[in-house]
Amino acid sequence: MKRERLQHNFSEWFSGILRSADIMETRYPVKGLFVWLPHGLKLRNSVFAIMRGLLEQSGHQEVLFPQLIPENIFRKEAEHIRGFEGQVYWVTHGGRDKLDVKLALRPTSETSIYPMFALWIRSHADLPIKIYQIVNIFRYETKMTKPMIRLREVTTFKEAHTAHAKSEEAEAQVLEAVNIYKRFFDELGVPYVVTKRPPWDTFAGAKYSIAFDTLAPDGRALQIGTVHNLEQNFARVYGLKYEALGGKQHYVYQTCYGVSERVIAAVMMAHGDDVGLCLPPHIAPIQVVIVPIPFKDREVPVEQIATAIKNELAAAGLRVHLDERDLRPGNKFYYWERRGVPLRLEVGPEDVKKEQVTAVRRDTGEKQAIPRGVLKTKVKQLLEGVTGDLRERAWNLFHASIKEAPDTETIKRVIQKRGGIVRAPWCGGKACGEALKEQTGWDLLGEEFDGRAPAGACPICSKRAKVSVLIARTY
């Protein structure tokens, strides 16, 4: 798998593949809005089906809240509004009427959901609440937009919201959420680091934020998931109180956590190569493509056998496609390679004669003959192998992009030269954090979560480091 073009001209690779792999149409006539094409939407649906499964298993219930939030309710939490004010789209007119109260297109749903929590929470018995929804959200982005990564309409935002009786329960919920996200990204083979964001990068209205970052092939860090402990900030503003056993009223403790369609970009980046996509089999819309290789001179029923194979694999529960188009096999190969189909099966006259099928892995290009008698079993094995290998390769690449650096000059230079993430010792102080950011010119992802105890001293104050800080150029 060559990743040269992918790494050296990532933006071009990404735009090219969106269209040629039938993922996204990028010519919609409004900045930051894009169209999901059929293959892309199937990929998106299977990725978010994994998320749904993980959330349901851990007791989250799916709901769906309105998209419009009245201005007066939206503006209740002061910090929250400060964080989002510049980014909110406002609906001011309905038909020919000016609205009495402006309506915000939700940039996130705390302010639409929590007023309902106030109606639902009465006593201890109503807690905890653990809900989630998968919705579109809007941000008036003034920076350069990019499909899936920086959008004005994020079409796919999974946000979970919880409420708890005790502070410890909210803390435990943060850990549960972090573990759910770890499992989610692990399933997808998307490597990540987890950090506690610095104060200036904390979610508007939260006590603290935990974030997941992966690396784009251009060496920049991409945030792909966040978990926030809201403490009682929103509870106080929206009056979310419960009656405890003794009869006393208490505010609840809350958390929220989100993942967006950026994760689809992360999957594409993590496993793609210069030819195009390379999708992990369990999320690939098509897992196996069969290409019949007819041969003029001989009367061999390749098409018939290809159809029989298709039916056999489909009956075994595989997502299989038989390409019967009137095109040369080589063109078909390339077509499906760009789309990332994990396994190709070729059926030619030679295969028919030997009662075999030729299998070609998308990720390695490895070719092998499979006897017809064991086809089903062998294909399933191969696909499982691909999933594991993709994950391992992605993590190896990722680990190789994380470097240690003891001082600001090295940090600055390493990221300048090769991108990636730098791990440095840090005293943990806010002032030193800000100085690190300023002196290196790069962004602090934050304090490494569950990180190793650091060796060395804070590059700014020279005190003994308490934590590791991760630094990168970010999206």
Place this chain on the structure above:
Amino acid sequence: MKRERLQHNFSEWFSGILRSADIMETRYPVKGLFVWLPHGLKLRNSVFAIMRGLLEQSGHQEVLFPQLIPENIFRKEAEHIRGFEGQVYWVTHGGRDKLDVKLALRPTSETSIYPMFALWIRSHADLPIKIYQIVNIFRYETKMTKPMIRLREVTTFKEAHTAHAKSEEAEAQVLEAVNIYKRFFDELGVPYVVTKRPPWDTFAGAKYSIAFDTLAPDGRALQIGTVHNLEQNFARVYGLKYEALGGKQHYVYQTCYGVSERVIAAVMMAHGDDVGLCLPPHIAPIQVVIVPIPFKDREVPVEQIATAIKNELAAAGLRVHLDERDLRPGNKFYYWERRGVPLRLEVGPEDVKKEQVTAVRRDTGEKQAIPRGVLKTKVKQLLEGVTGDLRERAWNLFHASIKEAPDTETIKRVIQKRGGIVRAPWCGGKACGEALKEQTGWDLLGEEFDGRAPAGACPICSKRAKVSVLIARTY
């Protein structure tokens, strides 16, 4: 099944059940916007999964278009804009900036999708296009709103859009769409009539519209699906041309068809009773609820056996729930009856002794003992029976609400007295149609589609009737 309260006070029944069956929260602080609760959302998802299946089987591909449409593009099709102008929400500001071009919240997506069709359609080989999306749409309703039925945010709108080389192909597509919707509503056991809407009720920009209506328990007709032949109206405006074989440029022919979350209301109405919901098993979020009936005096392991039964049924692929709450069995019965769970299994000491389970059907209240040995098979049989019986009962009720009437006085009186649908002979003329509407005071659903040849004369012009017209009080 009693349906007295349901019929005589439908509005109250409906609002009550939305909350008590965990379907919808209606207290969101903006008119016409509501919150889907977990049980309701699961129901909605399983209903639209059936729709997805039908569309995929017939070669439709799912896509997802942006929600915002720039004003200049939205306003291109004159009739369309006349039809929707009064109902469109406008985004005028992003952050603190006034937008250069106002953005419409899509009231339907012709004007966002067709400009992209213009980029995709080049030659005959690009046709037909058959796509669909399931999205939220917005209407600035000034009338009274009602959950699922009349909304400002329709959270769930399935819209399909097609483009064809020939007029006949678009006509054939209309028929395919009508057949898909028939199968869809038949699956759900929701009875319907199909009519060609009168000119004044045709979709803004269409040549003609076919619509599906069901009856609410209050006797009013509720439109639950529409199919439009757009001819070349939009194609001309958005420049959707293809190069035919001879090299000549032709405009394409288009159709579009939609179904919204109204169908969920239709399912609730069609099968509910005075106690609450009664859901067809194949779409019920929970198909079987198990209620253990402990008995103090005896040491019988009812809970253990209930758990074993739950595991057995779950392993057989059924959606089963074991209610272990510390409540009296009678309360649990009522709780699950309101939520419409099709089958209840009681496990009491007597059942344990006799190695049986007591099954109670939600729809009929029928009780029977099932020997443990045949439980799985028998439960599946029972559930299938419920599906068929619910469908049959709903259609019987519906047929009984369609009356024939030969003249305007009778039409007027019949609908006034008992609601329902009246079938009358009609010459098919627009003027007579308008006069019928005016003289009866009720709405013309339209000309019956695939209707029987009518006997009698047009009540207005007394000419021999050419078609049957269906008339009702509508939502």
